[in-house]
Amino acid sequence: MKKTKIAAVSLLLAMVCLTGCHGKQAEETFVLPETFDESKAVEITFWAKNDTNKTQREIYYNAIEDFEALYPNVTVNMRLYNDYGKIYNDVITNISTNTTPNVCITYPDHIATYLTGRNTVLGLDELMADPQYGLGGSALKFDGPTAEEIVPRYLEECVIGEGHYALPYMRSSEACYVNKTYVEALGYTLPETLTWDFVWEVSEKAMEQNADGTYKVNGQQVLIPFIYKSTDNMLIQSLKQLGADYSDEEGNILLFHDTTADLLKTVAQHGKTGAFSTFKISGYPANFLNAGQCIFAIDSTAGATWMGSDAPLVDIAEDKIVPFETEVMTIPQYDPDNPRMISQGPSVCIFYKSDPQQVLASWLFTQFLLTNDVQIPYSETEGYVPVTLKARNAEEYQEYLSLGGSDKDLHYDVKIRATKLVMDHTEDTFVTPVFNGSASLRDASGQLIENVTKAVRRKKTVDDGYIRALYEEVQSQYHLDQRSGSGVMGDKKDLGPLPGESVALLVLLLGTWIILGSLAVYGRIRKRE
Amino acid sequence: MKRVLAVILTMGLALSLAACGKSTDAAADGSAKSEGVMTYAEYAAAAVDTEVVVETYVQAKQSWWDNKGTFYTQDQDGAYFIYEMACSEEEYNKLTPGTKIKVTGVKSEWSGESEIVEASFEIEEGNFVATPVDVTDLLGKDELIDRQNQYVSFKDMTVEAVAFKNDEPGDDIYLTLSKDGNSYDFCLEYYLNGSDQAFYDQVSALEAGQVVDVEGFLYWYEGVNTHITKVTVK
Numbered sequence: 001m002k003k004t005k006i007a008a009v010s011l012l013l014a015m016v017c018l019t020g021c022h023g024k025q026a027e028e029t030f031v032l033p034e035t036f037d038e039s040k041a042v043e044i045t046f047w048a049k050n051d052t053n054k055t056q057r058e059i060y061y062n063a064i065e066d067f068e069a070l071y072p073n074v075t076v077n078m079r080l081y082n083d084y085g086k087i088y089n090d091v092i093t094n095i096s097t098n099t100t101p102n103v104c105i106t107y108p109d110h111i112a113t114y115l116t117g118r119n120t121v122l123g124l125d126e127l128m129a130d131p132q133y134g135l136g137g138s139a140l141k142f143d144g145p146t147a148e149e150i151v152p153r154y155l156e157e158c159v160i161g162e163g164h165y166a167l168p169y170m171r172s173s174e175a176c177y178v179n180k181t182y183v184e185a186l187g188y189t190l191p192e193t194l195t196w197d198f199v200w201e202v203s204e205k206a207m208e209q210n211a212d213g214t215y216k217v218n219g220q221q222v223l224i225p226f227i228y229k230s231t232d233n234m235l236i237q238s239l240k241q242l243g244a245d246y247s248d249e250e251g252n253i254l255l256f257h258d259t260t261a262d263l264l265k266t267v268a269q270h271g272k273t274g275a276f277s278t279f280k281i282s283g284y285p286a287n288f289l290n291a292g293q294c295i296f297a298i299d300s301t302a303g304a305t306w307m308g309s310d311a312p313l314v315d316i317a318e319d320k321i322v323p324f325e326t327e328v329m330t331i332p333q334y335d336p337d338n339p340r341m342i343s344q345g346p347s348v349c350i351f352y353k354s355d356p357q358q359v360l361a362s363w364l365f366t367q368f369l370l371t372n373d374v375q376i377p378y379s380e381t382e383g384y385v386p387v388t389l390k391a392r393n394a395e396e397y398q399e400y401l402s403l404g405g406s407d408k409d410l411h412y413d414v415k416i417r418a419t420k421l422v423m424d425h426t427e428d429t430f431v432t433p434v435f436n437g438s439a440s441l442r443d444a445s446g447q448l449i450e451n452v453t454k455a456v457r458r459k460k461t462v463d464d465g466y467i468r469a470l471y472e473e474v475q476s477q478y479h480l481d482q483r484s485g486s487g488v489m490g491d492k493k494d495l496g497p498l499p500g501e502s503v504a505l506l507v508l509l510l511g512t513w514i515i516l517g518s519l520a521v522y523g524r525i526r527k528r529e
Numbered sequence: 530m531k532r533v534l535a536v537i538l539t540m541g542l543a544l545s546l547a548a549c550g551k552s553t554d555a556a557a558d559g560s561a562k563s564e565g566v567m568t569y570a571e572y573a574a575a576a577v578d579t580e581v582v583v584e585t586y587v588q589a590k591q592s593w594w595d596n597k598g599t600f601y602t603q604d605q606d607g608a609y610f611i612y613e614m615a616c617s618e619e620e621y622n623k624l625t626p627g628t629k630i631k632v633t634g635v636k637s638e639w640s641g642e643s644e645i646v647e648a649s650f651e652i653e654e655g656n657f658v659a660t661p662v663d664v665t666d667l668l669g670k671d672e673l674i675d676r677q678n679q680y681v682s683f684k685d686m687t688v689e690a691v692a693f694k695n696d697e698p699g700d701d702i703y704l705t706l707s708k709d710g711n712s713y714d715f716c717l718e719y720y721l722n723g724s725d726q727a728f729y730d731q732v733s734a735l736e737a738g739q740v741v742d743v744e745g746f747l748y749w750y751e752g753v754n755t756h757i758t759k760v761t762v763k
Contacts, residue, residue, distance in 0.1 A: 054696045082695050283640035287751055316751045457578040458635065 030122055032130060033356045036071075036139070042361045043075045044102035047090070049346060051302060052082050055381045063374045067365055070141045074361045084110070084346075088439075095120055100351040102362040108157060108431070109439040111165050111349055116436055119352040124164045127363050135367065144367040145388040154387045157431045158347055166347035167366055168387040170379060172302040173341045173422045173429055174233055174331050177285070177414070179295045181324040182206065182217050193336035194329050196238075199226055199296050200266070203275035206295055218322070222293045226276045227285040229299040232446030233342050238263050240430055241334040246445075251435035253480050255445060256471045261464070264452045268462035271453035280450055281457070287315055292322030298331055300344065301383030304418035310408050328417040330425060343429035345384060376400070380410060383418030385426075392423070437480070444478040560605040563653075566631065569607035573675075581636045581645060585609050586657040587628045588680055589746065589758070592720040593621040599720075600624065601678060601746045601756075602632075603659045608678035610748070612637070614648040629655035642749040643677055661744045668708050673753060681747045681755070683708070685763070688739045691732065694719075702732050704757065706743070715743065718756040732760060739763075 046064070050056035057080060064076045079101070081087045088110045094100045095117045106114075114120045128147060132139035136146030147155070154168035176194055183190055186205050191198060203225035208216045215223040228234045239246050242263075245254035270276040279285060285297035286306040297307065306313045308326035333339045348369060350362045368374065375391035378384065380400055386392050404416030422429075432438065451470055452462050460466065475481040562568055566584045567575065575581050584604065591599040597613035598621045611632060616624070624630065634648025661682040667673040668683070686706035694701040702717040717723070717732045735741070745757035 050695070052695050057696060080695065080697070082700070281637075281639075283751075287640065320751075454578075458580075459578075 030126075030352060030359055031356060032126060032133070033360055036133065036360050036364065037357050038071065038073050040357055041073050041075070042355075042358050043077065044358060044362050044365060046076050046078045046365065047081065047087055047101040047104045048078055049081045049084055049087060049105045051382060053381055056378060059374065059378045059381070062377075063369060066373065067142075067368045070368075071361070071364065074365070076365060088113075102351055102353060102358065103366055104349055104351065105169060105346045106166065106349050107439075108160060108166060108347060108434045109442065111160055111347075112434045112436050112438060114349075115160065115165070121165050122350045122352050122359065124158075124167065124350070124363075128164060133360060133363065140364070140367065142368055142371055145370050145390045149388050149390040150370070151387055151389060151392075151426065153343070153426060153429065157343060160434050166349040167370060169346045169348045169369060170302075170375075170384040171343060171345040171387055171422065172300050172382070172384050173343060173425065174230070174237075174298055175301045175304070175383070175418045175421055176329045176331050177289055177297045177299065177304075177307040178327040178329055179289060179292070179324045180327040182292075182295045185217055190327055190329070191336070193339060194296075194332045195336055196266075196332040196334060199332045200270055200275070202295065203270060204273060207273055207275050217295075218292045220291075220293060222288075222291075224274065224277045224282055224288055224294055226270070226296040227278065227282060227288055227294050227298070228276075228449075229279045229285050229297075229303070230446065231278050231280070231449035232442045233344075234298070235260070235263065235445040235449055236432060236442070237331060237340065237342055238334070240340045241338075247433050247435075247438065247441055249433045249435075251433070251437060253437075253441055253475075255441060256475065260448070261467045264448055264467060264470075265462060267449055268452040268456045272456035276453065278450060278453055281453060284315065286311070289326075290314060290322070291316055291320045292324060296332075301418035301422050302345070304328070304383035304415040305381075305412060307418075308414045310412070311414065312409050312412055326414050328414055328421060330421060339425065339428045341425060341429055343431050345387075372396070379419070383415050383422065385419055385422045440478040441480060444474045444480055447474050447477065563631070569604060572609065572636070573607060575636050577636055577638050579636055580633070582631070582633045583609055583645070584629065584631050584653065585611075586655070586659075587624045587630060588626055588659055589721060590621065590624065591718065593618060598624070601680075601721075602630070603679055604657065608659075608676075608680070608747070610642060610644040610678045610746075611648055611650075612639075612644045612646050614645075614650055616650065623652065627656040627658045629653045629657065640750050641752065664747070665708065668713060669711055673747075674749070676747050677749055679747050680744070682742060682744045683755070684742050686713075686741055686743060688735050688737050688741060690737060691735050693733075698729075698733060702729070704732065704735070706741070713753060713755075714750075715745065715755045715757050716748070716750075718748075721746075721756055722758060728758075728760075732757070735760070735762070 048060050060078060064078060067076060068074060084107060087104065087106060091100055091104060091114060095114065100120065111121050127133065128135050130137055136144060150168065154171055158164050158166040158168060178190065180190060183202055186202060188202050206215065206217050206223060206225040210216055214221055217223065236246060239259065242259055244259040245257060247254055267276065285294060285299050286303065288294035289297040289307060290309060290311060299307070305311060309321055309323045314321065330339050331341055348366050350359065350366055353359050370388055372391045372394055375386040375388055376394060376397050379386045386397065391397055401416060401420065403411045405411060405413030432442070448470065455462055455466065562584055566582050572581055572583050585602040586604060587600055588603050589601040591601065596615060596617055598616045599613055600611040602609045602611055609632070611634070614632065614634070629652070630650045631653055632645060632648050632650045634645040637644050637646040659680040661680045662676065663684060664673060664676055664681045665684045667676065683706070686708055689705040689707050689712055692703045694703065701719045704715040704717065705712050706715055707713070717729065722728055740763045742761040742763065743757050744759040745755040748754050748756045
């Protein structure tokens with residue numbers, strides 16, 4: 001089961017990485033066929049991810065059906081996941097056996113690891129530019145986007161090293177879902193842009209209790225005013241907003257410095273009073289928010305349908321839901337005039353296969369996922385935004401946005417406000433550099449926040465000494481102390497001269513062949529004589 | 530005087546025997562705790578985020594991953610859910626149902642579920658496998674939470690709905706059962722027993738209106754959410 005899978009993944013990951021070592025072996029290259037042979041049956045596999053959302057699954061199935069109708073010789077087999085991590089593990093497991101899917105929903109961080117294997121993820125630049133089958137190409141049987149019609153910032157996020165290795169599929173960011181009713185009950189007015197100072201101040205104010213131990217603001221025994229779902233994002237975005245280092249394009253780890261320490265001490269200060277907690281420590285922010293037990297809940301815009309008193313999706317009993325006014329805001333900022341927030345969401349990559357027709361079919365299907373008929377309905381399932389300008393500007397999509405709040409399902413207003421937030425701030429979003437190891441660095445960032453929060457809850461002191469020890473512990477835990485900048489294309493670097501034993505073995509083999517060859521030549525000469 | 534002395538000696542002997550008897554019973558059923566180990570009552574009273582040390586018995590295993598295992602454990606007085614306890618795969622395989630372990634960790638609470646996290650353990654001599662306690666009468670009552678994580682049973686429940694996580698087989702199954710007009714959430718936790726195909730198929734095939742007895746661990750997620758291990762259709 002899981003244990004076996006994980007052990008296998010570790011082993012295979014090691015194999016994949018080793019395959020990349022001394023990695024000057026010849027890569028097989030994909031040659032784009034002149035035409036797509038529609039007389040030949042082609043089968044492709046598509047590994048997709050949905051958010052435990054029935055509609056998303058139906059949209060995938062519809063897309064496959066529509067694509068197969070256009071290209072009857074192609075069969076698309078889909079495997080659905082609801083966790084990016086599981087897709088990542090399964091891809092790693094399948095790389096060494098060359099049983100990767102043809103098309104896969106993924107994150108660029110993961111692609112960087114896949115690329116440490118040979119002939120894994122296909123570079124897309126040549127395909128994208130092809131006049132017939134490229135983006136907006138003349139031979140396409142569907143109305144796909146041109147390169148210019150993909151939101152440039154999102155397309156840029158799919159560049160790894162010097163080329164594109166994916167196309168964006170959906171994009172989201174994080175939002176702060178605020179219980180405005182409680183903020184105002186505490187005597188505050190929400191600013192236009194949330195700041196960290198404001199959130200901390202209101203959160204501390206909310207901790208005031210009645211004599212019976214209940215909190216004044218909600219009259220309940222439970223209150224965590226500020227809960228963050230993805231603490232890796234919390235730290236990464238804070239550092240970005242402050243202009244502080246995190247990593248660089250060369251793959252150098254730059255996270256462990258004084259600014260990070262100051263941020264961690266602030267988190268500790270508010271974790272200690274109980275004003276702040278995290279998903280991993282306490283539970284889903286949405287559950288606390290909807291029960292009137294949280295005031296600032298930060299989660300993905302792709303989780304907006306779970307947020308608010310009228311949320312169409314809920315995980316708590318109906319009688320626990322408390323009515324309140326929900327405000328959807330950007331995450332807190334250090335410089336409200338220059339807001340910065342993470343860009344996240346799935347991309348699509350194609351795996352190399354020896355059959356060019358199969359690869360071309362995969363490429364056609366990948367482009368099909370960017371047509372309006374897929375982009376618009378899928379984005380409407382959550383607080384996602386379409387990645388193409390073509391979809392964003394479509395009349396159908398504009399109408400959808402304009403109907404926000406007209407019902408509590410498709411047009412649930414919290415969801416549509418979250419979507420608009422991402423669209424309005426597209427130019428304020430950023431991504432972190434992608435390299436083999438960037439996924440571990442991201443995990444380490446979250447671990448720092450989690451650890452200081454847990455530490456103060458357990459009455460430990462978070463001071464300079466604690467932070468120093470924490471840095472060492474986390475660097476070791478995520479093996480960040482065993483690497484140096486290695487570039488973005490995985491660790492396919494020249495590892496220097498071969499070990500002495502290997503050289504000796506090669507010399508021995510060469511010597512044996514020389515002796516055998518000499519004996520053969522000598523034998524022939526003797527025979528002629 | 531002799532008579533008084535005889536009475537005193539007899540009473541003393543009786544008291545000693547009573548004390549011996551008690552300690553013998555405790556030793557016999559394994560409920561006696563070693564020095565420095567909490568009783569279940571002390572564990573239940575301990576504050577969240579404090580260190581706890583308990584002696585308990587493995588009842589079921591949920592998963593092993595990255596040298597961490599998750600366990601349903603119980604002693605004669607109460608149950609302890611141990612989340613991601615440090616253990617090698619070899620150790621995990623040794624922790625079969627009934628195995629006695631001494632666990633040191635931190636008491637935590639996640640979405641209402643009381644658990645021990647960041648735990649380490651050592652195997653001790655002893656064995657105890659809990660039999661399910663019928664808690665049907667506690668449904669809807671505050672006292673039910675006192676049985677949290679225990680191996681329990683519910684009798685004569687009516688199937689209301691069966692739903693797959695992600696809307697298709699291959700992951701958890703959410704089961705809604707009712708009793709006396711009130712609905713309660715149950716779950717076939719895939720990591721606990723999803724590999725038991727016969728059981729998975731049985732739960733998948735349940736139909737609304739059927740009356741069932743169920744057994745499982747009294748897990749909590751935003752309210753009672755028993756992780757089922759056995760279903761008997763009546």
